Amino acid sequence: MSRDTLINLLYLVAATTFILALKGLGSPKRARGGNVVAAIGMVIAIVATFFKQVDGHSLHHVPLMLVAMAIGVIIAVPTARFVKMTAMPQLVAIFNGVGGGAASLVSITEFSHIHSTHPATYVVLEVLLGVLIGTVSFSGSAIAFAKLQELMTGRPVTYAGQQVINAVLGVAGVGLIVAILVSSTSALLWVLLALAFVLGIAFVLPIGGADVPVLISLLNSFTGLAVAASGFTIGSNLLIVAGTLVGASGILLTRLMSKAMGRSLANILFSAFGSATTGGAGASGEQRPVRSGSPEDIGVLLGLASRVVVVPGYGLAVAQGQHVLRELAEVLEAKGIEVIYAIHPVAGRMPGHMNVLLAEANVPYEQLKEMDEANTELTTADVALVVGANDTVNPAASEDKSSPIYGMPIIHADLAENVVFMKRSMRPGFAGIENELLYNSKTTLVFGDAKDTLTKLVAAVKAN
Amino acid sequence: MGNVLLQYATVLVLSIFVGIEVIARVPSILHTPLMSGSNAIHGVILVGAMLVLGAATTTLETVLGFLAVLLATLNVVGGFVVTDRMLEMFKPKKSPSKPQGDRS
Numbered sequence: 001m002s003r004d005t006l007i008n009l010l011y012l013v014a015a016t017t018f019i020l021a022l023k024g025l026g027s028p029k030r031a032r033g034g035n036v037v038a039a040i041g042m043v044i045a046i047v048a049t050f051f052k053q054v055d056g057h058s059l060h061h062v063p064l065m066l067v068a069m070a071i072g073v074i075i076a077v078p079t080a081r082f083v084k085m086t087a088m089p090q091l092v093a094i095f096n097g098v099g100g101g102a103a104s105l106v107s108i109t110e111f112s113h114i115h116s117t118h119p120a121t122y123v124v125l126e127v128l129l130g131v132l133i134g135t136v137s138f139s140g141s142a143i144a145f146a147k148l149q150e151l152m153t154g155r156p157v158t159y160a161g162q163q164v165i166n167a168v169l170g171v172a173g174v175g176l177i178v179a180i181l182v183s184s185t186s187a188l189l190w191v192l193l194a195l196a197f198v199l200g201i202a203f204v205l206p207i208g209g210a211d212v213p214v215l216i217s218l219l220n221s222f223t224g225l226a227v228a229a230s231g232f233t234i235g236s237n238l239l240i241v242a243g244t245l246v247g248a249s250g251i252l253l254t255r256l257m258s259k260a261m262g263r264s265l266a267n268i269l270f271s272a273f274g275s276a277t278t279g280g281a282g283a284s285g286e287q288r289p290v291r292s293g294s295p296e297d298i299g300v301l302l303g304l305a306s307r308v309v310v311v312p313g314y315g316l317a318v319a320q321g322q323h324v325l326r327e328l329a330e331v332l333e334a335k336g337i338e339v340i341y342a343i344h345p346v347a348g349r350m351p352g353h354m355n356v357l358l359a360e361a362n363v364p365y366e367q368l369k370e371m372d373e374a375n376t377e378l379t380t381a382d383v384a385l386v387v388g389a390n391d392t393v394n395p396a397a398s399e400d401k402s403s404p405i406y407g408m409p410i411i412h413a414d415l416a417e418n419v420v421f422m423k424r425s426m427r428p429g430f431a432g433i434e435n436e437l438l439y440n441s442k443t444t445l446v447f448g449d450a451k452d453t454l455t456k457l458v459a460a461v462k463a464n
Numbered sequence: 465m466g467n468v469l470l471q472y473a474t475v476l477v478l479s480i481f482v483g484i485e486v487i488a489r490v491p492s493i494l495h496t497p498l499m500s501g502s503n504a505i506h507g508v509i510l511v512g513a514m515l516v517l518g519a520a521t522t523t524l525e526t527v528l529g530f531l532a533v534l535l536a537t538l539n540v541v542g543g544f545v546v547t548d549r550m551l552e553m554f555k556p557k558k559s560p561s562k563p564q565g566d567r568s
Contacts, residue, residue: 021505022487022501022502026494028494034501035544035547035548035551036548038501039504042510042540045511046511049515052515052518059518060518061526065514068517072540072541073537076537076542077541080549081549092500092503094542095503095538098536099509099543101531102513102535103509103512106512106532106536109520110516112522112525113516113519113521113525220506224506232472234516236512238508239512240475242505243509245479245482245486246483246503248479248483248484249483249502250502252488253498253502343493350495352494352497356496368493370493
């Protein structure tokens with residue numbers, strides 16, 4: 001067996017591990033193993049590549065390559081290890097962005113290498129697509145990162161003629177690709193690069209903070225496609241398989257995510273969500289009466305319950321309250337009170353984000369209930385304890401046809417005997433929409449930081 | 465050349481179906497780890513980056529190739545480590561409780 005055949009065989013092994021890994025991610029028990037399997041496949045592919053021949057010689061610049069890899073490892077490992085769990089979405093965004101950038105660079109470099117040999121038109125097209133998609137993913141992810149990291153406003157950034165400008169940019173991109181194909185002027189490639197960079201930014205700016213996770217998923221899919229395009233250019237089945245797998249599954253995942261928010265993908269991308277309700281803090285003119293209570297009051301209420309359903313949201317994560325929440329649950333359980341958690345598919349900032357955060361606090365997996373099951377449980381619950389969630393329990397989603405979140409499935413906290421709402425203030429949630437549940441006669445509000453309030457609740461329940 | 469292109473196109477089409485088929489069975493709670501995991505997988509662009517740097521003959525190509533390898537390494541390593549960290553938390557619980565310290 002020739003060396004090349006062996007390397008290609010190892011690439012096939014790697015591609016297989018990627019498929020197995022994606023499949024493994026379908027079950028909580030096998031997911032971690034799946035990820036490890038893919039990592040092993042990746043190492044196999046990388047090591048094999050060191051032995052590959054290009055242009056009839058073994059790889060040049062191997063020391064340089066090792067230096068680049070070492071720098072990458074030194075930056076990536078601590079970043080990935082020590083960033084807070086709440087910052088996970090932006091971390092995924094940035095690692096995705098650099099992948100898009102890498103795909104774009106691979107395409108450019110390969111083009112620079114082969115363009116003197118007058119490559120076939122379809123090869124040039126692959127290069128151009130790789131550059132366009134990869135760069136859009138790079139700059140788009142950078143903006144998504146900035147939004148989530150709160151380096152810039154999370155609200156949609158809109159300006160006059162935005163749709164028109166974006167459309168013009170898009171058309172210019174296609175025009176440029178055609179121009180390059182026809183004229184084979186390689187200098188235009190740099191113009192395309194710059195244009196793609198601006199397009200990525202322009203594409204992401206009007207998307208509001210709450211929708212950014214869906215966007216990251218889409219950009220993740222884009223990077224996959226850019227990788228597949230690079231695979232065509234450099235003639236690598238491995239890159240085509242892996243890139244396409246991610247591209248296809250990413251688009252499906254993106255659709256599932258937007259479905260969980262009750263909206264279409266087009267609506268998320270092009271509607272500048274929330275701009276109609278930017279009234280923001282306390283815009284509602286009249287003060288409506290609400291009932292608020294002290295942590296001690298709630299402690300008594302919880303102590304009398306036999307069944308408590310916790311509805312956690314992003315506010316819990318921001319306050320880093322998940323550990324105290326688990327403590328509260330344990331104190332309640334010690335009193336023979338049943339506690340379960342109702343997890344909305346988009347609780348937190350990404351689907352599954354809340355599960356990750358609660359798992360981090362050692363909340364038993366079996367106590368986490370998905371929305372439908374949780375809604376059944378809520379009909380027999382004494383108390384629904386809403387911690388830092390808002391939009392995911394907003395009845396407007398099922399009742400008010402004019403609401404921007406109309407159609408989004410929600411957790412029906414109002415089915416429980418009592419609703420306790422922990423909030424920092426009366427301000428509307430992420431989507432900027434007033435929540436009727438706050439004014440419901442079953443509802444008691446507890447104002448304050450979620451972690452502080454939970455700590456007081458633990459003390460109050462213990463004192464009972 | 466046309467045959468090679470056709471072969472790549474075949475791989476592309478089959479991969480699309482595999483990608484969709486494999487994802488269709490993932491429960492929603494695992495969507496975030498899944499996104500992160502597939503993020504790591506497209507880090508395979510590192511292989512492409514190594515090949516272009518390995519073939520680089522001009523300074524421009526070398527610089528671009530170097531950057532590509534660097535960015536791709538960030539993608540691969542960061543992607544797998546983050547995913548592992550997320551999934552670590554889904555492991556079945558052994559003892560009822562023992563706070564393992566707030567790492568954040």
